[in-house]
Amino acid sequence: MTRPASVVTVLIAVLLLTGPVSHCGAISLGIVAFQVTSFAAASYLFLKRVHAVYFANKVVQHTFSFLWLVSVGTSCAAFAGADHNSLEIADTKHCVRHQGWYALSIAFINPVLFDTLVYFAITYKILVTHTGGGWKALCSSSALPHLSRAVLQGGQQYYLITIGINLTRFAFSLSPSASPTLQVILSSPAVSLASVMACKVHRNLIIESMDNSGSGSMAEWRIPEFSDTPIADISLPRKPGPASLRRPRI
Numbered sequence: 001m002t003r004p005a006s007v008v009t010v011l012i013a014v015l016l017l018t019g020p021v022s023h024c025g026a027i028s029l030g031i032v033a034f035q036v037t038s039f040a041a042a043s044y045l046f047l048k049r050v051h052a053v054y055f056a057n058k059v060v061q062h063t064f065s066f067l068w069l070v071s072v073g074t075s076c077a078a079f080a081g082a083d084h085n086s087l088e089i090a091d092t093k094h095c096v097r098h099q100g101w102y103a104l105s106i107a108f109i110n111p112v113l114f115d116t117l118v119y120f121a122i123t124y125k126i127l128v129t130h131t132g133g134g135w136k137a138l139c140s141s142s143a144l145p146h147l148s149r150a151v152l153q154g155g156q157q158y159y160l161i162t163i164g165i166n167l168t169r170f171a172f173s174l175s176p177s178a179s180p181t182l183q184v185i186l187s188s189p190a191v192s193l194a195s196v197m198a199c200k201v202h203r204n205l206i207i208e209s210m211d212n213s214g215s216g217s218m219a220e221w222r223i224p225e226f227s228d229t230p231i232a233d234i235s236l237p238r239k240p241g242p243a244s245l246r247r248p249r250i
Helices: 002-018 024-053 058-079 103-129 134-139 146-174 187-213
Strands: 086-088 095-097
Touching: 002 024, 002 187, 024 058, 024 086, 024 095, 024 103, 024 146, 024 187, 058 103, 103 146, 103 187, 146 187
Parallel strands: none
Antiparallel strands: 086 095
16 A cells, blocks of 8 residues: 555656646645555554564553554644645646645654654564673674564664655754745655655565565465563373283283
8 A cells, every 4th residue: 555655646746846737736635645645554564563573462552553543643734734735826737835834744753753663662672582682683683583683674774764854854844944845845755765665674574584484475474473471391291102002911
């Protein structure tokens, strides 16, 4: 869902900036709708990652599910004023934003906050589970198992790459000297980059999990889980052999 929504977002944004359009407000609403959809789908992939890492802790799972719903809901603040702030330039069939609104800042800071919480929650869980790693495991990941290393490195790649453009977009939305058009100029690139990175990280985790389990088919793959409970080594009773079933001779 995140990739089709981001592709449609970019196409509509290009049409709004270059092509002749008849309804500027409707096009702006469409861009915002697909941006919110792409963000919700991309963040949902990392919500499922938190559920997998904290699969034995229902409190953490429900907390992050609630935070995801709040994040998606507050990102809808971008709809405020999207229809009447984009107007046609005279009779040229081209659109321009004539007025900015600070509700954009709320919508643009949501990915930063949610991604930060998810990244630190997963990193903390992995480092606590593998106590021998410490800062060495965080920096190089050499002391971690393959699957935990894939989860940690994938989260680092996504967070470090997307946090820069999301913070820049947030700064533009708060800048009083920036024009209304400049305030949203990074919206479509930020959504596209987050979508690409989320899908790349999720695909790499699936491949790593399949390689680690020795399964080559998607039908046999399932979301990896990180157990909090130590595995007990219980010896099962041996099955009696044919010699023990013979009757003793009298």
